[in-house]
Amino acid sequence: MTEKDEKDVEVPLLEDYDATIPDSQTKADNPPPSAPKSKPIPPLKRTALAFFILCIWFYFVFTVSFYFFSFLGNHYDHTLDVLKNTASKTYDLMTELYELLVEMGYYDATMIGRPPHSPGINRTLAAELEFSREAVEMMEMLPYLQQGQEEGPLGWGEDNNFLLSGTFADLRDDGVLSYTRDPMFAVEDSSKGFDEDGGKYMRPNYVCLSLPGEGYGAIMILDVKTLKLWTIDQETMGLQADPALKGIELKEAPGNMFSPENAASRLARDALRDYIQRFKTLEWIPGGKSNGTWDGDEYARLYKENGWPESFNSTAFNIAREQWEEDDMARWDAEAPFQEVTKLDYWIQVALDDIGRKRKMIANVDAGVEIPDNKTDREAYKQELQEEVKKRIESLPKLHAELEVAREVLNSVDPEVKKAREERVRKYGA
Numbered sequence: 154m155t156e157k158d159e160k161d162v163e164v165p166l167l168e169d170y171d172a173t174i175p176d177s178q179t180k181a182d183n184p185p186p187s188a189p190k191s192k193p194i195p196p197l198k199r200t201a202l203a204f205f206i207l208c209i210w211f212y213f214v215f216t217v218s219f220y221f222f223s224f225l226g227n228h229y230d231h232t233l234d235v236l237k238n239t240a241s242k243t244y245d246l247m248t249e250l251y252e253l254l255v256e257m258g259y260y261d262a263t264m265i266g267r268p269p270h271s272p273g274i275n276r277t278l279a280a281e282l283e284f285s286r287e288a289v290e291m292m293e294m295l296p297y298l299q300q301g302q303e304e305g306p307l308g309w310g311e312d313n314n315f316l317l318s319g320t321f322a323d324l325r326d327d328g329v330l331s332y333t334r335d336p337m338f339a340v341e342d343s344s345k346g347f348d349e350d351g352g353k354y355m356r357p358n359y360v361c362l363s364l365p366g367e368g369y370g371a372i373m374i375l376d377v378k379t380l381k382l383w384t385i386d387q388e389t390m391g392l393q394a395d396p397a398l399k400g401i402e403l404k405e406a407p408g409n410m411f412s413p414e415n416a417a418s419r420l421a422r423d424a425l426r427d428y429i430q431r432f433k434t435l436e437w438i439p440g441g442k443s444n445g446t447w448d449g450d451e452y453a454r455l456y457k458e459n460g461w462p463e464s465f466n467s468t469a470f471n472i473a474r475e476q477w478e479e480d481d482m483a484r485w486d487a488e489a490p491f492q493e494v495t496k497l498d499y500w501i502q503v504a505l506d507d508i509g510r511k512r513k514m515i516a517n518v519d520a521g522v523e524i525p526d527n528k529t530d531r532e533a534y535k536q537e538l539q540e541e542v543k544k545r546i547e548s549l550p551k552l553h554a555e556l557e558v559a560r561e562v563l564n565s566v567d568p569e570v571k572k573a574r575e576e577r578v579r580k581y582g583a
């Protein structure tokens with residue numbers, strides 16, 4: 154067959170296809186007198202060709218629709234994404250997090266206070282504190298944990314450590330609500346604007362989802378407008394505590410150095426999902442512990458031994474945990490001689506450092522360097538320093554003698570205790 158023949162053949166075939174195939178076959182069976190001069194195509198070949206073209210046609214239709222629908226799908230996903238990133242997602246995830254901690258045996262399910270809250274947020278106070286309407290709405294919808302009060306500590310941790318050593322924020326409490334306006338204790342003059350150092354740094358849309366404990370721990374700050382979450386370390390003056398953002402430097406922005414905007418953030422739903430996952434995998438342990446530390450790894454072991462995650466028995470876990478805590482106290486007592494040696498070594502070092510420093514200061518006085526403002530007499534000042542050095546030197550023999558005794562006591566420590574300690578120190582440090 155020549156190329157020309159092929160082309161001649163294709164045209165009627167496509168027409169045939171458009172009319173119906175059986176019809177074309179009858180035609181093929183009884184070629185009309187005006188049939189092309191070229192050799193008639195055998196019926197079998199015609200059918201095969203028709204089939205082939207049909208396949209191409211379907212392939213084409215399929216491919217086009219595939220791309221069309223996947224485009225639609227992406228568009229739909231994106232819309233879904235926007236929908237999912239709503240305020241409700243945030244309080245749903247907070248509820249999930251609180252519930253997970255119940256599942257982990259950290260506190261009882263009855264401790265979770267769910268909306269509608271009664272009494273709710275003090276709206277008068279919220280208005281005085283300049284919270285936005287959206288912020289108050291978010292606060293009304295968040296779950297809270299009853300503060301421990303009479304029942305004693307909330308969970309097993311003394312400070313009710315919630316997340317990265319932060320504590321739960323019960324915004325229904327007026328004192329807590331006020332505290333969330335200055336969780337870093339950084340406002341010096343509340344008449345100053347948000348962009349001035351020493352002024353307010355918590356904008357009307359910022360809601361604290363967790364608070365620092367006794368002066369340390371992470372704060373979760375939610376911007377209810379953008380639904381971005383900052384997880385900031387209170388202790389290190391606003392450094393990111395969100396593990397996903399750890400490497401990111403603080404921005405050197407003009408304005409209030411305590412502004413959360415100086416730190417990186419991510420969508421609350423992404424951060425909260427990540428935090429939930431970290432608890433589930435026992436990377437984080439309720440009570441402010443994490444894996445890779447002595448107690449964090451021990452707690453994780455107890456979780457696994459008691460069936461975490463598939464068949465976890467929180468009653469059995471809590472019995473084992475209390476036993477472990479008791480054993481760990483006993484271990485601490487048994488290791489007291491080691492702590493004594495460490496302490497005495499430290500005191501001796503402090504004394505030696507101080508002697509070195511004071512001798513340098515005496516040399517400076519001799520060399521005519523300026524003395525502190527509240528010292529008027531150079532000679533008296535020098536004598537004062539010399540007296541301090543003498544006292545330190547005199548304290549050394551006693552410290553050395555005590556160290557000697559402490560080292561003796563070490564010899565009498567149970568070899569098992571020694572061995573266990575060595576293993577622990579090798580893995581986690583002293």
Ligand SMILES: *[C@@H]1O[C@H](CO)[C@@H](O)[C@H](O)[C@H]1NC(C)=O
Nearest residue numbers: 272275276277278279281327
């Ligand atoms: C709410 O806050 C306001 C302003 O601080 C206060 O006067 C009022 O007593 C509070 N209301 C309740 C029910 O605690």
Ligand SMILES: *[C@@H]1O[C@H](CO)[C@@H](O)[C@H](O)[C@H]1NC(C)=O
Nearest residue numbers: 434435436437443444445446
């Ligand atoms: C902690 O757990 C996570 C997740 O299981 C793991 O990726 C990580 O390596 C662990 N870190 C340490 C220090 O054990």
Ligand SMILES: *[C@@H]1O[C@H](CO)[C@@H](O)[C@H](O)[C@H]1NC(C)=O
Nearest residue numbers: 464465466467468469470472
């Ligand atoms: C959980 O552990 C407790 C204490 O060991 C035990 O009494 C209880 O039967 C266990 N529950 C289940 C479902 O295994």
Ligand SMILES: *[C@@H]1O[C@H](CO)[C@@H](O)[C@H](O)[C@H]1NC(C)=O
Nearest residue numbers: 523524525526527528529534
């Ligand atoms: C003198 O000033 C130093 C700092 O220069 C201060 O540490 C010290 O407490 C002051 N002493 C008195 C008696 O005021």
